[in-house]
Amino acid sequence: MPKNKIARKSSKIDMTAMVDLAFLLLTFFMLATNFKAEEAAKVETPSSISDTVIPERDIMMITVNDSGKVFIGIDNKDSRAAMLKKVASANKITLTEEELHAFTLETNFGVPITQLKAWLALSPMERESFKQPGIPCDTVLNDLPQWIVQGRFGHKEVTSNDIRVVLKADKNTHYPAISNIIETFRELRVHNFALITTLEDDPRN
Amino acid sequence: MAELDTGGGGGKHKGGKPRGKKASTRIDMTAMVDLAFLLLTFFVLTTTISKPNVLPVVIPPKVDPNEKDQVEPPKVAESKILTLIIGKNDLIYTYVGLLDPENGKNPEVKKMTFAPEQLRKWLQERKDAVKGQFGDAKELIVLIKPLSTSRYANVVDILDEMNISEVKKYTLAELNDNERTFIVKVNEPDNAEDIKLVGADS
Numbered sequence: 218m219p220k221n222k223i224a225r226k227s228s229k230i231d232m233t234a235m236v237d238l239a240f241l242l243l244t245f246f247m248l249a250t251n252f253k254a255e256e257a258a259k260v261e262t263p264s265s266i267s268d269t270v271i272p273e274r275d276i277m278m279i280t281v282n283d284s285g286k287v288f289i290g291i292d293n294k295d296s297r298a299a300m301l302k303k304v305a306s307a308n309k310i311t312l313t314e315e316e317l318h319a320f321t322l323e324t325n326f327g328v329p330i331t332q333l334k335a336w337l338a339l340s341p342m343e344r345e346s347f348k349q350p351g352i353p354c355d356t357v358l359n360d361l362p363q364w365i366v367q368g369r370f371g372h373k374e375v376t377s378n379d380i381r382v383v384l385k386a387d388k389n390t391h392y393p394a395i396s397n398i399i400e401t402f403r404e405l406r407v408h409n410f411a412l413i414t415t416l417e418d419d420p421r422n
Numbered sequence: 423m424a425e426l427d428t429g430g431g432g433g434k435h436k437g438g439k440p441r442g443k444k445a446s447t448r449i450d451m452t453a454m455v456d457l458a459f460l461l462l463t464f465f466v467l468t469t470t471i472s473k474p475n476v477l478p479v480v481i482p483p484k485v486d487p488n489e490k491d492q493v494e495p496p497k498v499a500e501s502k503i504l505t506l507i508i509g510k511n512d513l514i515y516t517y518v519g520l521l522d523p524e525n526g527k528n529p530e531v532k533k534m535t536f537a538p539e540q541l542r543k544w545l546q547e548r549k550d551a552v553k554g555q556f557g558d559a560k561e562l563i564v565l566i567k568p569l570s571t572s573r574y575a576n577v578v579d580i581l582d583e584m585n586i587s588e589v590k591k592y593t594l595a596e597l598n599d600n601e602r603t604f605i606v607k608v609n610e611p612d613n614a615e616d617i618k619l620v621g622a623d624s
Binding site (some may be wrong): 236247249263269270404408 | 571576
């Protein structure tokens with residue numbers, strides 16, 4: 218009597234197609250990727266119908282979180298360094314190469330000029346957990362104008378392009394914090410800026 | 423895991439000479455797939471494909487206090503002006519023309535929400551009225567005056583509404599004294615707080 222053997226199927230499958238697909242997607246994402254910048258503040262932007270996308274380069278971003286704390290950042294690393302050098306020399310702060318390097322790694326920050334050196338002296342891990350107090354922006358102490366001015370000059374020197382100022386604020390921020398910044402822009406003759414919003418449907422369509 | 427699959431080749435044929443082992447073209451790709459998917463997951467999670475959108479804003483330059491008296495502000499017909507005061511709890515107070523009770527100018531102030539059937543309809547009404555009177559809806563001038571208790575989202579919504587309703591002339595402005603007194607007088611007691619705050623910024 219012949220034995221009734223159950224044909225054992227091989228557990229191996231042909232993965233060629235899957236690999237093809239995986240690598241295709243991998244290649245796509247590698248090329249399309251644009252690393253998410255580490256943000257000092259969590260911000261939920263309001264929505265608008267504007268479908269203009271933010272320019273690729275030459276951006277100075279002022280971020281305001283829901284409690285009105287102000288952060289500033291420039292997309293270009295070298296401009297950031299130039300901005301810091303200018304602000305430091307204007308305030309007679311001497312910075313070491315390490316501190317300068319540490320600063321270029323931060324895409325945006327919100328630290329008063331007086332605390333700048335202490336903040337840059339922290340290790341990267343400590344800096345990540347450090348709660349940044351925001352850039353002082355009131356009548357008593359107003360650091361924001363010099364950061365904006367020096368940032369513009371620094372960027373112009375490094376890249377010879379004009380910088381675009383964008384304002385990214387949380388939708389629950391109370392208006393005085395925003396109006397304060399818009400007034401600062403007006404003082405500095407930044408009459409042309411943009412607000413970051415998320416896209417919503419245009420009711421006309 | 424990382425073995426080469428040699429199945430299929432090299433068996434002895436019945437009664438024949440042993441043939442040279444035929445190497446299979448199949449290789450075990452498990453490890454490669456693992457790695458590919460790992461990297462893929464990493465890139466998918468870190469990437470930001472969608473770039474944020476921006477709403478361009480242009481603000482008028484500041485008038486130099488020394489030149490303030492020399493610069494004559496342009497004269498505008500009152501009926502072209504529409505004021506929107508943004509309050510808290512997503513409310514809008516709006517009126518046409520000037521609010522100046524001392525000089526007998528008491529326009530009706532409407533209270534509305536951001537709902538399209540209220541705000542958008544109202545803007546359309548004003549555009550039509552301006553068009554009827556001056557021949558062009560573009561003549562409508564909207565002054566947006568946010569109270570201190572208003573949220574940023576409301577301000578963006580209004581600016582957006584200007585784009586949707588195709589209002590060509592609009593600007594962000596501060597409340598004047600008449601409007602402040604009005605807001606205190608007319609509204610709920612909790613709005614008194616609004617006024618205090620507004621007074622504090624200016």
